[in-house]
Amino acid sequence: MISSQRPETHECELDCNLRVLRELPFFAGIPAELQRVMAYLCEREAFSAGQTVLEEGQPADVAVAVISGALVIEREGVVLGRVAQGMSAGGLALLGVFRSLYTLRAETQTECLLMHRRALLPQLVARPEALAGMVREVIGSVVFWDHQRLERGGEPHVHGPGVL
Amino acid sequence: MVTKRTLYSWVLEKNVRWQALIVLLVVATVGIRIFPLELQKRIVNEAIGLGDMDLLILYCLLYLGAVLLASSLKFIINLLQAFIGQTTLERMRRSLFAHILSLPMSFFRTIQPGQVINSLINELASVSGFIGSAVSVPLINVCTLLAMGGYLFYLNPLLACLSFVIYPLQIVIVPKLQKRGNEANRHRVNVSRAISGSIGEVITGVHEVHGHAAFALENEKFYGQTQQLLQANNRMNAYRYGIKFANNFFEHLGPFILFLVGGGMTIRGLFDLGALVAFLSAYSSLSEPWRELMDFYQLKEDSLVRYKNVMAAFDVAPEHLLVPVDRGVHRFRGDIELRGVTFRTPEGTRLIEDVNLHVRPGEMVALVGFSGSGKSTLAKVVSQLMPYTEGQARIDGNEVRTLTKLDVAENVGMVPQHPFIFSGSVRDNLLYASRSSAANGVPGFITPDLDRIIEVLQQVGLFLDVLKFGGQAVITPDEKPELVERVLAMRRLFRQRYEGDFLDDIEFLDPDRYMDFGSIAQNIVFGDFIDRRVRFEEAHRHKRFVAFLGEIGLEEELVGFGVVVAKATVPILRYGAQTPELYAGSPIPREEVEKYAVVVDELASRTQADLKAASRTLLLRLALNFVQGRHKTVRMPENLKERLLMARREFRETFARSGQGALRFYEPDLYVESRSIRDNILFGQPKPGRPGAMDRISEHLVQLLIEEGVLESIVELGLEFQVGSMGEYLSGGQRQKIALARVFLKAPPVYILDEATSALDNASQARVQNFLKAVRGRHTVISVVHRLDTVSHYDRIVVMKAGKIVESGPYDELMAAKGVLHDLVAKA
Numbered sequence: 001m002i003s004s005q006r007p008e009t010h011e012c013e014l015d016c017n018l019r020v021l022r023e024l025p026f027f028a029g030i031p032a033e034l035q036r037v038m039a040y041l042c043e044r045e046a047f048s049a050g051q052t053v054l055e056e057g058q059p060a061d062v063a064v065a066v067i068s069g070a071l072v073i074e075r076e077g078v079v080l081g082r083v084a085q086g087m088s089a090g091g092l093a094l095l096g097v098f099r100s101l102y103t104l105r106a107e108t109q110t111e112c113l114l115m116h117r118r119a120l121l122p123q124l125v126a127r128p129e130a131l132a133g134m135v136r137e138v139i140g141s142v143v144f145w146d147h148q149r150l151e152r153g154g155e156p157h158v159h160g161p162g163v164l
Numbered sequence: 165m166v167t168k169r170t171l172y173s174w175v176l177e178k179n180v181r182w183q184a185l186i187v188l189l190v191v192a193t194v195g196i197r198i199f200p201l202e203l204q205k206r207i208v209n210e211a212i213g214l215g216d217m218d219l220l221i222l223y224c225l226l227y228l229g230a231v232l233l234a235s236s237l238k239f240i241i242n243l244l245q246a247f248i249g250q251t252t253l254e255r256m257r258r259s260l261f262a263h264i265l266s267l268p269m270s271f272f273r274t275i276q277p278g279q280v281i282n283s284l285i286n287e288l289a290s291v292s293g294f295i296g297s298a299v300s301v302p303l304i305n306v307c308t309l310l311a312m313g314g315y316l317f318y319l320n321p322l323l324a325c326l327s328f329v330i331y332p333l334q335i336v337i338v339p340k341l342q343k344r345g346n347e348a349n350r351h352r353v354n355v356s357r358a359i360s361g362s363i364g365e366v367i368t369g370v371h372e373v374h375g376h377a378a379f380a381l382e383n384e385k386f387y388g389q390t391q392q393l394l395q396a397n398n399r400m401n402a403y404r405y406g407i408k409f410a411n412n413f414f415e416h417l418g419p420f421i422l423f424l425v426g427g428g429m430t431i432r433g434l435f436d437l438g439a440l441v442a443f444l445s446a447y448s449s450l451s452e453p454w455r456e457l458m459d460f461y462q463l464k465e466d467s468l469v470r471y472k473n474v475m476a477a478f479d480v481a482p483e484h485l486l487v488p489v490d491r492g493v494h495r496f497r498g499d500i501e502l503r504g505v506t507f508r509t510p511e512g513t514r515l516i517e518d519v520n521l522h523v524r525p526g527e528m529v530a531l532v533g534f535s536g537s538g539k540s541t542l543a544k545v546v547s548q549l550m551p552y553t554e555g556q557a558r559i560d561g562n563e564v565r566t567l568t569k570l571d572v573a574e575n576v577g578m579v580p581q582h583p584f585i586f587s588g589s590v591r592d593n594l595l596y597a598s599r600s601s602a603a604n605g606v607p608g609f610i611t612p613d614l615d616r617i618i619e620v621l622q623q624v625g626l627f628l629d630v631l632k633f634g635g636q637a638v639i640t641p642d643e644k645p646e647l648v649e650r651v652l653a654m655r656r657l658f659r660q661r662y663e664g665d666f667l668d669d670i671e672f673l674d675p676d677r678y679m680d681f682g683s684i685a686q687n688i689v690f691g692d693f694i695d696r697r698v699r700f701e702e703a704h705r706h707k708r709f710v711a712f713l714g715e716i717g718l719e720e721e722l723v724g725f726g727v728v729v730a731k732a733t734v735p736i737l738r739y740g741a742q743t744p745e746l747y748a749g750s751p752i753p754r755e756e757v758e759k760y761a762v763v764v765d766e767l768a769s770r771t772q773a774d775l776k777a778a779s780r781t782l783l784l785r786l787a788l789n790f791v792q793g794r795h796k797t798v799r800m801p802e803n804l805k806e807r808l809l810m811a812r813r814e815f816r817e818t819f820a821r822s823g824q825g826a827l828r829f830y831e832p833d834l835y836v837e838s839r840s841i842r843d844n845i846l847f848g849q850p851k852p853g854r855p856g857a858m859d860r861i862s863e864h865l866v867q868l869l870i871e872e873g874v875l876e877s878i879v880e881l882g883l884e885f886q887v888g889s890m891g892e893y894l895s896g897g898q899r900q901k902i903a904l905a906r907v908f909l910k911a912p913p914v915y916i917l918d919e920a921t922s923a924l925d926n927a928s929q930a931r932v933q934n935f936l937k938a939v940r941g942r943h944t945v946i947s948v949v950h951r952l953d954t955v956s957h958y959d960r961i962v963v964m965k966a967g968k969i970v971e972s973g974p975y976d977e978l979m980a981a982k983g984v985l986h987d988l989v990a991k992a
Binding site (some may be wrong): 011012013014017033034036037040041043044046047048052055056057058059078085106117118119122123126127 | 860
């Protein structure tokens, strides 16, 4: 018998989504209640092997976290990397409008957590402190990329944002 | 031009015979109005004075008859006024609407849709009252005043002169007030128009409001605007009622003089009582026509202000004729020549400058360049959607600015980046251009048939979407018995061939399995109500159903489950920003969150058993409407699912015993009327979140449709899919595909595509490019292209920068020259 006094022991989809989100650095600076709302707004989708999750050149409006399986990253037909279980891609799509720089394709049967900008961004905008937290994570990532580029001996003429 | 017409010009146009009839009725009415006044005098002086009962009765009956006749005539006059007013209003609106549609595109950049709606619907509505009464009201009332005045002079010239002394005062004072009232009215009209425009803008851009959560900002803006409108209305009403006050005062000043002077004369024997009664009655009868004239004057002034304001707002001459006069529509080959074409804005900015371009018939040209380089402007100039201030733009030697709208429409098909989708069906949108050609009587034009529509749908990659829409249609055996038979046949085939492949992807209707994608109520009933008005969402109100739950001991369990769902869901809904997405997957609708919040608070101090009845009902409803597959906040325990499956069996037995025919249970050989065609074939529904499986299911379904010979029937149903307001039920890609198909169905000699495939997936983009390659040589194509990886097959690439053409030539040549195109491709 269901009782409001006894807590549930089985995990619902929201709690499963929350577990995934908490592992993502992008969401580290967000308060717990907002993480719960965002977990509620995420959607799960299962992709067959070879199916496209995100297409190069198409408007990027969703971030993807892999729950099980793996995705390959392709650009102009060339495989550049993989997004494995526990990893995510496309976090910047939550904040801004641009065309995807790569294609994400399921390598095997893959279950993903999809975070749509249209659902999540209004929640961030309504909580400026959370948005600031996410932006700090983005800044951290950009600094990290610039650092890597410098370590590699970057191009002499650098355009765009960054520490240089 | 309709905007140059005066308001009075509408009064007689097509209304002459009705207005003439009104004049006749008015003359008759005036005569009949005088008769009762004379009768009053005779009743007093002759019948009552001489004590003649028979004469009294006769005069009274004649009086009643005259009053009835006058009233009947007035009733007919009023009806005629209303008829004239409304029919003229209808003509006025049609003329103005036709004029508005013909206005240059630049005009629509300066006006909001809401302003147009307000002008056409609200502002012109009150003008109809004036038009209807423009002849009858002044005529009847002036004639009545003259007749009454004449009668008053007949009775006593001195008293008559005294009673008329008030009117000149009124004639001086009231118009002054009216003038101020008119100014206030004009201001009100302007404020009203501005607020309508603002509302239209916000609604059109509501996605921006939601995206930036700008609810507080927009509400504050609207508050300021409504305050302005309130003040304007208050000011106008102050003047309006001030005028009424003045009229009323003067109206009562007259009788005051008459009682004083006339009464004194009667006391001194200079005037008989009967004549005084008749005089007072005649004078009081003057007030009504006088008031009607004053009201008419106000109405006239108000209507003039509104009419002038409305016409002034649209007093712009169309740039082009709509249809050719004295010749047929041009048929071009598609030779486009631009020489020195420049478009300079009123501020002096040159959006395109000195453009020279020659596109031969059948050539495919891609226009590329950075944002703001003038590509879209050039495309719009050729399509006559923007003017050009210098140079020549010609199609087959004909200057674009001299062509009529129909010439351009029949020869140029323009697809913008953000096409407009009309409310209505997919078919309505696809055939919009074709139906327009038919409506314009274009010779030789044939409306596309289903085969042609299907061909074009495949060319733009919309065929599967339309098939999907058709699959989502809900039909009944009564409406389409043959199709239902074929659907049941397909169901059997699908089960035989594919059931095992999709056990994880489709939720089949199985009496022994819990439906995760059905509500608890639907799971218990496992059938449909024959009366389609009965809804599962209201199951908690169904006394017998609730009694059944109580009998099998399930009611309390479900209330308890409702508690769990409420406690898990309410905090999320209260914390989150209130967006539509927040409620899309919520078991609690937006308008009821606070109710459930109160229940959750109640549970802090009470046990479930002590809950108020209203709270229990809310919780029961929440539980009965809970859908495990959609509502994420709680996971249903397996033992509850088992319990509900038992309830399903018990329900069926109970229902069978009661002998009612209100339900139809799900049976493998019966069509489920509440479900779509697709779900009937599957005898279940695809589980969401499995796009790969959905593609495979769709492939099998298409195969079955072809085998059973019903593919076209499903396409026909799909074409009737209602796309919602401005295509809200369509994705961006679907909207672009419809816009492309719309133009391809018209098949004009020239296609102009302005980033028309930007929202399409790569496969659909490739389809469209293949179609364009296939029509090369038969149709001229000018395509503004953003994605440079799709231009290599064009005959020529034209590169624009800062409004000018900087490079032009085949792709390979330009790339080899390592110029601007090469740089653009490298940066992409």
